[in-house]
Every structure is written in C-alpha cells, then in structure tokens.
Amino acid sequence: xxxxxxxxxxxxxxxxxxxxxxxxxxxxxxxxxxxxxxxxxxxxxxxxxxxxxxxxxxxxxxxxxxxxxxxxxxxxxxxxxxxxxxxxxxxxxxxxxxxxxxxxxxxxxxxxxxxxxxxxxxxxxxxxxxxxxxxxxxxxxxxxxxxxxxxxxxxxxxxxxxxxxxxxxxxxxxxxxxxxxxxxxxxxxxxxxxxxxxxxxxxxxxxxxxxxxxxxxxxxxxxxxxxxxxxxxxxxxxxxxxxxxxxxxxxxxxxxxxxxxxxxxxxxxxxxxxxxxxxxxxxxxxxxxxxxxxxxxxxxxxxxxxxxxxxxxxxxxxxxxxxxxxxxxxxxxxxxxxxxxxxxxxxxxxxxxxxxxxxxxxxxxxxxxxxx
Numbered sequence: 506x507x508x509x510x511x512x513x514x515x516x517x518x519x520x521x522x523x524x525x526x527x528x529x530x531x532x533x534x535x536x537x538x539x540x541x542x543x544x545x546x547x548x549x550x551x552x553x554x555x556x557x558x559x560x561x562x563x564x565x566x567x568x569x570x571x572x573x574x575x576x577x578x579x580x581x582x583x584x585x586x587x588x589x590x591x592x593x594x595x596x597x598x599x600x601x602x603x604x605x606x607x608x609x610x611x612x613x614x615x616x617x618x619x620x621x622x623x624x625x626x627x628x629x630x631x632x633x634x635x636x637x638x639x640x641x642x643x644x645x646x647x648x649x650x651x652x653x654x655x656x657x658x659x660x661x662x663x664x665x666x667x668x669x670x671x672x673x674x675x676x677x678x679x680x681x682x683x684x685x686x687x688x689x690x691x692x693x694x695x696x697x698x699x700x701x702x703x704x705x706x707x708x709x710x711x712x713x714x715x716x717x718x719x720x721x722x723x724x725x726x727x728x729x730x731x732x733x734x735x736x737x738x739x740x741x742x743x744x745x746x747x748x749x750x751x752x753x754x755x756x757x758x759x760x761x762x763x764x765x766x767x768x769x770x771x772x773x774x775x776x777x778x779x780x781x782x783x784x785x786x787x788x789x790x791x792x793x794x795x796x797x798x799x800x801x802x803x804x805x806x807x808x809x810x811x812x813x814x815x816x817x818x819x820x821x822x823x824x825x826x827x828x829x830x831x832x833x834x835x836x837x838x839x840x841x842x843x844x845x846x847x848x849x850x851x852x853x854x855x856x857x858x859x860x861x862x863x864x865x866x867x868x869x870x871x872x873x874x875x876x877x
Contacts, residue, residue: 521542521666525666535565535566536566538663539568546644546659550627551644552570553566553640553641554641554643556641559818560594562640565640572622573613574609581609581613588608589629599631600657601658602629603626604627604628604643628660630642630657631664632668633668634665634669638668642664696741704734705734707730711728743768757782757794758776761798761812769802770798770801770807770808770809772812773809773810774813775813777815778815778817782816786855786875793852796847797825800869801829804830812824820875830868832863848873852873852874856875857876860873
C-alpha cells in the first residue's frame with residue numbers, strides 16, 4: 506500500500522470514528538456512518554442489518570437502494586432471507602467477504618419488480634466487537650462484481666469501529682437502566698420513611714381526636730380526616746409498589762399476583778411455557794400489568810381478575826381479564842383513556858401488539874403480545 510493510500514485510509518477511519526463518538530441514537534449514527542463510508546469510498550449503495558440473538562434482523566440504515574429494493578416501504582429489505590443473513594446465522598461470516606450475488610436483487614429481477622440500476626453483487630462485513638456480534642454491513646455499486654483485498658480490509662476496519670460503538674451504546678443504556686432502578690428504589694425508601702409515616706401518624710391522630718371529641722360535628726370532621734388519611738395511605742403504598750415492586754425477582758407473574766392482592770383483588774393465574782425475558786420486556790410487562798390491575802380496581806369495579814401468561818422462544822403473551830362493568834369501545838376510534846394509551850405505547854415501543862376488548866356490563870380484556 507502506498508503512503509498516500511495509507512494516509513487516505515487513516516483519514517477515512519478518523520472521520521468515521523468522530524461520527525461514531527458523537528451520538529447515542531443507534532439509527533442516526535449508523536445512517537451517518539453509512540453515508541460517510543459510501544462518499545469516501547466512491548461506492549453507491551449500502552445497508553446495515555442489526556441482528557438479535559435469535560437470528561432475527563432489522564434494517565437499521567440504508568442509502569441509495571435501487572427502486573426494486575426501495576419500493577413498498579423497502580419490503581424486500583425488511584422480510585425474507587438471503588445468503589448473507591444465512592451465513593451470519595450459521596457462523597460462516599467472520600470477516601469481510603465478497604458475496605457473489607445478492608439474493609434480494611435476484612428475486613426482484615425474477616419477479617420483474619423494478620429497476621435494479623446494475624446492482625448485482627455486494628460485499629458483506631460482520632459488525633462485531635471482540636466475541637460479540639451485532640449485525641451486517643453490506644455495500645456495493647452498479648456493475649461492481651468484486652472487491653479487492655484492500656477494499657475489504659478497509660470495510661472490516663470500519664465494521665469493527667461500528668461494532669465497538671454499538672457495544673459502547675448498549676453498555677451506556679444498561680448503566681442508565683441500572684441508575685434508574687437505583688433512583689426508583691431510593692425514592693421508594695424516602696416515600697416510605699417520610700410521607701408514608703406522616704400519613705400513618707395523621708390517621709392515628711384523627712382516630713384519637715374522634716374518640717376525644719364531645720360533639721357530633723367534631724367527631725364527623727375527625728372521621729373524615731381519618732378516611733382521607735387511610736385513602737392516601739393506600740395510594741402511597743400503591744405508588745411505592747410501582748417504584749419498587751417486591752417479588753419481581755421471583756418473576757413477573759408472582760409480582761403481578763402480589764400487586765393484585767395488595768389492591769384487594771382476587772386473582773386467578775395461568776402460566777404456560779418457560780424462557781428468559783429481557784429486562785426491558787419484563788419492565789414493560791410490569792408497568793402494563795400494574796396499570797391494567799389498577800383499572801380493574803378503580804374503574805371496572807371488579808373484585809376478581811384472570812391473568813394468563815404464555816412464553817415461547819419468540820414471543821411473550823400477557824392477558825388480563827375482568828368481569829367488571831366494562832365500557833363501550835370501538836377499535837376504530839381513539840383509545841379513550843390515558844392509562845390505556847400508555848399501555849399501548851409501551852407495547853408498541855417493543856414492536857409488540859396491543860389488543861383491547863370491552864363491552865358494557867361484560868368486562869374488559871387486555872391482550873399484550875411482545876416478540877423476544
């Protein structure tokens with residue numbers, strides 16, 4: 506390699522490293538890096554797949570896809586299998602590689618799906634940091650059927666930078682989640698040790714005042730204060746539970762059962778399947794379940810609920826059903842309450858589906874399905 510070529514390569518890696526260190530939003534970073542890589546190498550087309558532990562992929566970034574791949578909301582890039590994904594999942598993709606032909610392009614040509622702009626081949630590079638793997642970088646150009654060793658070496662260096670940045674971002678997110686849990690625990694302790702104790706003292710004082718009062722008006726006033734203090738105590742206990750759920754270490758179903766009992770609900774549970782739940786999914790299910798059970802108590806006027814929890818290798822299903830008063834719900838209209846909207850938002854943030862069924866005097870059923 507000439508000195509000029511070596512300097513150019515170092516310059517490219519420096520520019521990309523600066524981009525990778527600037528942000529924390531994965532999709533924005535990958536899009537910026539891909540754009541920069543194509544510009545400095547003279548290549549025209551590229552895309553990045555992020556892969557999970559189960560071999561499922563998602564299109565995280567792309568630039569200048571030919572119409573055959575870009576049409577229908579990039580459907581061909583978001584579903585189906587191809588040779589580079591298969592090689593990655595089979596453990597055969599460990600370094601930058603010339604992929605002889607692109608199966609997605611071949612399928613598009615065979616189906617006469619649109620213009621491919623001369624793109625037939627691409628190079629494929631795994632994104633990794635040490636032993637951890639995160640996905641695939643694919644780049645190509647019209648009528649380019651082969652990548653030289655120095656081109657593959659540069660792509661591999663860039664891919665390693667991307668993998669290292671992805672690892673850094675994930676570690677940062679994990680640290681933030683840990684810090685958030687610690688802060689919730691601290692707040693829960695503070696509420697228990699201060700506000701909760703004050704409300705308990707207020708309740709006892711109101712009871713004593715009621716017993717000591719000599720007129721009915723004063724007795725009623727103290728009784729009213731005591732009732733308010735007891736109601737506030739119940740609300741405070743529920744808030745502390747939401748901040749720091751006792752029993753979540755024993756599983757989401759155990760925690761929701763305990764929460765229902767704390768609310769005074771009789772709960773029937775059924776669990777099928779067994780698998781490990783990612784922390785983000787468990788947290789979302791816990792918050793969704795809390796909101797659903799609280800609705801059963803406050804709005805549905807129910808005394809009993811049913812909880813069904815099912816796990817498989819690729820998804821988790823949570824169903825909470827009550828026999829309460831229910832309400833008229835049209836699935837074609839906007840969800841009527843903030844709590845229900847929150848449940849839907851939490852579900853969809855994890856690419857899950859939220860289903861609500863309710864009918865006046867026939868109870869309500871909430872069904873949450875989240876992919877793993």
